[in-house]
Amino acid sequence: SYDLTQSPSVSVSPGQTATITCSGHRLGDKYVCWYHQRPGQSPRLVIYEDNKRPSGVPGRFSGSNSGNIATLTISGTQPIDEGDYYCQAWDSGTVFGGGTKLTVL
Amino acid sequence: EVQLAESGGGLVRPGGSLRLSCAASGFTFGDYWMSWVRQAPGKGLQWVSRIRNDGGSTTYADFVKGRFTISRDNTKNTLYLQMHSLRGDDTAVYYCVQGGDLTSWGQGTQVIVSS
Numbered sequence: 001s002y003d004l005t006q007s008p009s010v011s012v013s014p015g016q017t018a019t020i021t022c023s024g025h026r027l028g029d030k031y032v033c034w035y036h037q038r039p040g041q042s043p044r045l046v047i048y049e050d051n052k053r054p055s056g057v058p059g060r061f062s063g064s065n066s067g068n069i070a071t072l073t074i075s076g077t078q079p080i081d082e083g084d085y086y087c088q089a090w091d092s093g094t095v096f097g098g099g100t101k102l103t104v105l
Numbered sequence: 106e107v108q109l110a111e112s113g114g115g116l117v118r119p120g121g122s123l124r125l126s127c128a129a130s131g132f133t134f135g136d137y138w139m140s141w142v143r144q145a146p147g148k149g150l151q152w153v154s155r156i157r158n159d160g161g162s163t164t165y166a167d168f169v170k171g172r173f174t175i176s177r178d179n180t181k182n183t184l185y186l187q188m189h190s191l192r193g194d195d196t197a198v199y200y201c202v203q204g205g206d207l208t209s210w211g212q213g214t215q216v217i218v219s220s
Binding site for chain 1: 140142149150151152155164165166167200205206207208209210211212213
């Protein structure tokens with residue numbers, strides 16, 4: 001089975017840049033999506049097809065994907081960006097990374 | 106506005122069955138692939154199954170193959186998940202999700218498998 005690996009946690013100060021990574025074998029050959037989940041809420045798509053933002057997602061969210069690593073970057077991180085972030089790709093089924101908890105402090 | 110309303114969750118004994126439903130509105134249901142994704146308490150997201158927009162193709166995670174069946178009724182704008190032989194590790198919130206890119210998510214329905 002295909003695995004996606006994320007660091008368990010990332011901390012950043014308000015206004016700084018948060019970088020969340022997702023690794024998988026030849027991940028750059030696949031499209032990656034990113035989801036944000038606040039406590040007690042449903043996940044929300046923030047990046048699709050590696051680097052596209054759905055309508056309504058702030059421009060401070062961006063994504064990239066190359067080689068074995070996909071990256072979600074949040075520029076000018078705000079407290080509302082706290083929560084869990086999951087990467088996702090397709091490989092004989094939808095696969096999620098284990099999630100990264102973003103703390104803004 | 107896309108709305109996805111799951112129902113049918115609850116407490117069930119190991120080995121039991123449940124059928125989840127998801128009522129969709131705010132978009133042309135028959136144009137979209139649909140999926141079920143679950144989240145066990147305190148855990149991450151786990152994809153369960155997906156179905157093509159016309160219902161002609163379905164895919165399942167290995168851990169539910171032979172136990173769960175996804176289906177849809179495009180005349181009723183409703184997605185289903187029939188679950189049999191439920192186990193304790195099936196305990197989770199089950200989300201109904203629109204699209205191949207999992208664009209929009211419902212609020213989820215809780216399934217608890219316990220004796």
